[in-house]
Amino acid sequence: MGDSLTECMEIFSQDGVQLKTAQASFVNYLNLVGTLYITEYANSNCRRCLEWKPNDVTVDSDVQDQEWAVVNTVQKRSRTYSESLPPDSTIKPKLLKVNFVDIKSFKTSNKNRQLTLFDGKSEIMCCFMFQHGNCDYLITVLRGMLKTIPAKRDKHLFIVIHDESLEAAQLDKSFAELNIFQDPPPTLWKLVKSFHDRPYETTLETFAKVTDYVYRSPEQRDIDDDQRELLHRSLTEYASSHSQGDYEVIAKVPELPERKDYPRGRPLSAEQWKNLQNHEGKIEDVEQIKLMIFRGGVAPNLRYEVWKYLLDYFPWNSTQAERQKLLCEKNDEYYNMKLQWKRMTKVQEDNFSDYRERKNLIEKDVNRTDRTMDFYAGDNNPNLQLLYDILMTYIMYNFDLGYVQGMSDLLSPILHLLKNEVDAFWCFVGFMNKISSNFDIDQAGMKEQLQNLHTLLGFIEPQLVNYLDKHDSGNMFFCFRWLLVWFKRELSYDDVMRLWEVLWTGLPCENFHLLVCVAILETEKQALMENNYGFTEILKHINDLCGKLDVAAVLVKAEGIFHQIKEAEHLTDNIRMILGLPLVGVQQCPEEILSTSPDSPDEDLYERVYDSMQHVMT
Amino acid sequence: MAKTYDYLFKLLLIGDSGVGKTCVLFRFSEDAFNTTFISTIGIDFKIRTIDLDGKKIKLQIWDTAGQERFRTITTAYYRGAMGIMLVYDITNEKSFENIKNWIRNIEENASADVEKMLLGNKCELEEKRQVSKERGEQLAIEYGIKFIETSAKASIRVEEAFFTLARDIKAKMEKKLEASNPPKGGHQLKATEPQRKPTNWLSRCTLL
Numbered sequence: 001m002g003d004s005l006t007e008c009m010e011i012f013s014q015d016g017v018q019l020k021t022a023q024a025s026f027v028n029y030l031n032l033v034g035t036l037y038i039t040e041y042a043n044s045n046c047r048r049c050l051e052w053k054p055n056d057v058t059v060d061s062d063v064q065d066q067e068w069a070v071v072n073t074v075q076k077r078s079r080t081y082s083e084s085l086p087p088d089s090t091i092k093p094k095l096l097k098v099n100f101v102d103i104k105s106f107k108t109s110n111k112n113r114q115l116t117l118f119d120g121k122s123e124i125m126c127c128f129m130f131q132h133g134n135c136d137y138l139i140t141v142l143r144g145m146l147k148t149i150p151a152k153r154d155k156h157l158f159i160v161i162h163d164e165s166l167e168a169a170q171l172d173k174s175f176a177e178l179n180i181f182q183d184p185p186p187t188l189w190k191l192v193k194s195f196h197d198r199p200y201e202t203t204l205e206t207f208a209k210v211t212d213y214v215y216r217s218p219e220q221r222d223i224d225d226d227q228r229e230l231l232h233r234s235l236t237e238y239a240s241s242h243s244q245g246d247y248e249v250i251a252k253v254p255e256l257p258e259r260k261d262y263p264r265g266r267p268l269s270a271e272q273w274k275n276l277q278n279h280e281g282k283i284e285d286v287e288q289i290k291l292m293i294f295r296g297g298v299a300p301n302l303r304y305e306v307w308k309y310l311l312d313y314f315p316w317n318s319t320q321a322e323r324q325k326l327l328c329e330k331n332d333e334y335y336n337m338k339l340q341w342k343r344m345t346k347v348q349e350d351n352f353s354d355y356r357e358r359k360n361l362i363e364k365d366v367n368r369t370d371r372t373m374d375f376y377a378g379d380n381n382p383n384l385q386l387l388y389d390i391l392m393t394y395i396m397y398n399f400d401l402g403y404v405q406g407m408s409d410l411l412s413p414i415l416h417l418l419k420n421e422v423d424a425f426w427c428f429v430g431f432m433n434k435i436s437s438n439f440d441i442d443q444a445g446m447k448e449q450l451q452n453l454h455t456l457l458g459f460i461e462p463q464l465v466n467y468l469d470k471h472d473s474g475n476m477f478f479c480f481r482w483l484l485v486w487f488k489r490e491l492s493y494d495d496v497m498r499l500w501e502v503l504w505t506g507l508p509c510e511n512f513h514l515l516v517c518v519a520i521l522e523t524e525k526q527a528l529m530e531n532n533y534g535f536t537e538i539l540k541h542i543n544d545l546c547g548k549l550d551v552a553a554v555l556v557k558a559e560g561i562f563h564q565i566k567e568a569e570h571l572t573d574n575i576r577m578i579l580g581l582p583l584v585g586v587q588q589c590p591e592e593i594l595s596t597s598p599d600s601p602d603e604d605l606y607e608r609v610y611d612s613m614q615h616v617m618t
Numbered sequence: 619m620a621k622t623y624d625y626l627f628k629l630l631l632i633g634d635s636g637v638g639k640t641c642v643l644f645r646f647s648e649d650a651f652n653t654t655f656i657s658t659i660g661i662d663f664k665i666r667t668i669d670l671d672g673k674k675i676k677l678q679i680w681d682t683a684g685q686e687r688f689r690t691i692t693t694a695y696y697r698g699a700m701g702i703m704l705v706y707d708i709t710n711e712k713s714f715e716n717i718k719n720w721i722r723n724i725e726e727n728a729s730a731d732v733e734k735m736l737l738g739n740k741c742e743l744e745e746k747r748q749v750s751k752e753r754g755e756q757l758a759i760e761y762g763i764k765f766i767e768t769s770a771k772a773s774i775r776v777e778e779a780f781f782t783l784a785r786d787i788k789a790k791m792e793k794k795l796e797a798s799n800p801p802k803g804g805h806q807l808k809a810t811e812p813q814r815k816p817t818n819w820l821s822r823c824t825l826l
Contacts, residue, residue, distance in 0.1 A: 360712070361635060361636075361685065364635060364636035364657070365635075365636075365657050368654070368655050368656050368657055369656070369657075370656075371653075371654035371656075372654050377654075404685065404687055405635065405657050405659065405683060405685045405687075405688070406657075406659055408657075409659075439687070441687060442690070443687065443688070443690050443691065446691070447690075475694065477660070477661070477691055477694060477695075480659070480660040480661070480691055481659045481660040484659055484660065485659060489656075489659060536663065536678065539661070539662075539663070540663070543662050
């Protein structure tokens, strides 16, 4: 390999990106869909680039894998690339490349589905449309790599600051002069570079490597002595030469605030519930009720009533009379939809494959949903028919979503509790409205959640995330079942009912169920890491937690984690966004904060009511 | 820690939802059948170590969710599979027709030299049969793979199916080994992950 060959590393890729605007030479590529990459060239001046490449029509479906996986699992797919060749003429299809140093600002629009890059002369360099969703994650990545400030006038516009370029050049030079290694192996050079570029992450990664090493028995250690020596030297020499001044941050791992215990409360009782309704049967203090449910759940004998509110069947502020009326309407609406499929003739069905497919899946799954429960046990159990009818009617209610495996699991406890077809249907609709993205055709909702879980876990347990990344498990697929049916398969019926009603309150933040996952993973961290579990063992260990989880303990821990995150000094907007906390990266004046508060009503509510509740609960 | 096996084979069960993948696996790993089965969400695996021509072979058998929608997740686990059982239900025509799609799915996501086998399950339900044994055989011949009709419920030929697949993988492996390694005797080898084919244009650029 000659000097002209540059080692290039892909650090980000996003599929389904359409080119909307670009310089004239790309006119033939406008509106084509392709993949956007962030790449890093090891030995080049313009180290990082944003690259877009149109989809190759001959590309087979293994691109599927690339569709969304990115993250910190650095893909070590090194490629050789000759800079001496004019890339435009030889490589087809053409590659659009924007050096990071040329980006002066970037802006998101159209609900973050569109990203525009500017070159600082008010001219658009290029504009991309994200077909599979939004570019939030890319923005987070970009903001992590580029020094940016949000524009005061426009919170979707980010100004890139390039002032440190001179400083960086000097630093590069000093690195070169250090000449730590006679003939540095590429991996080592990368390590030093990483220290330079991402001091905090690299430190953690390196510590994790040391931990890996210590945890492993000698015969499992795969680092040879030379490498270890070099690694050790690179760490100590770098640390000693840069322990002062601006780079001191390396030695300082941001600490999370101390975790406090938030003990669980008692379930909402029938008496409390009655006292919180006025003479018309209206709930006056919804916040307080929700908080009580969040703290302790609902007493089993009261669930029959309260779940209808939690699942948005009954409005909280409805009167007894209004609810009676609603019941009649909803009853009619349900039977109307039910008749639609009941009346379908054999011929219609034969000519309607999408319908048939959904029906077949339901038939199969109804026969294997909670059949060990008395309520669904035995042949010709009428409750199976109810389960079937509700799911079939749901097809008519939301044909596009249709039926996806896992839905019968979500309906089963609701029907078991309510024992009424119409009520169960509408409550199921409410539940599905909360988590229908779990069943997206392209699984985008699940992927996003797994990604967010990775991010949150990385904030609380960077060492564990690092371990998972290094053991092929950074995609968090092993948590798939937890998230898809909200722990239905891991918990007993009673426990899953308790967990669901707590989560339905939407307190204390958005995506609290992800913090529940974080809490469990944190508990399992030692087992996973000390046993040096690999890809398969991690999955097995997590699957085997089925039936072993203590819901109350997990919730206590998850709430503690929430407060730790919220109070952490190094909290990033990325995390705030996942949890629906107000963003601070954007400068907001008080009016703006007020006007944006509906984005995070639950957190706000939680704050306000929490203190006043303390004495109520005790 | 002494190794309790000579070879580790990763196998995969795929096929439409409800054809009995989990039941076949349960029959093989626990020698049991349970009518109150639940649908598989996500992915799981079971282990059984078998004795084959004097070698201890640890079979790690992966069970996947059958519904189309979960494929982006389940195909992630195809990597490294050395054998794949394609399962259909003899009482369900559609599940048989879909075998073609599953084969395409394998070609796109698993390594090229993975051993495949066709399984027509639920063969105890003769009165409900929709797919004749001949059609199963014919399809298997078309793809150049082996075919067995099984019943997880009645425990018919499930053992035979897994043993056959394991034997074929072992033979292929030993053949490869001899070709690359002149026999020294007493060699041990680890099941290694087959090299994944280049997955995008970046890696293809190497060819330029």
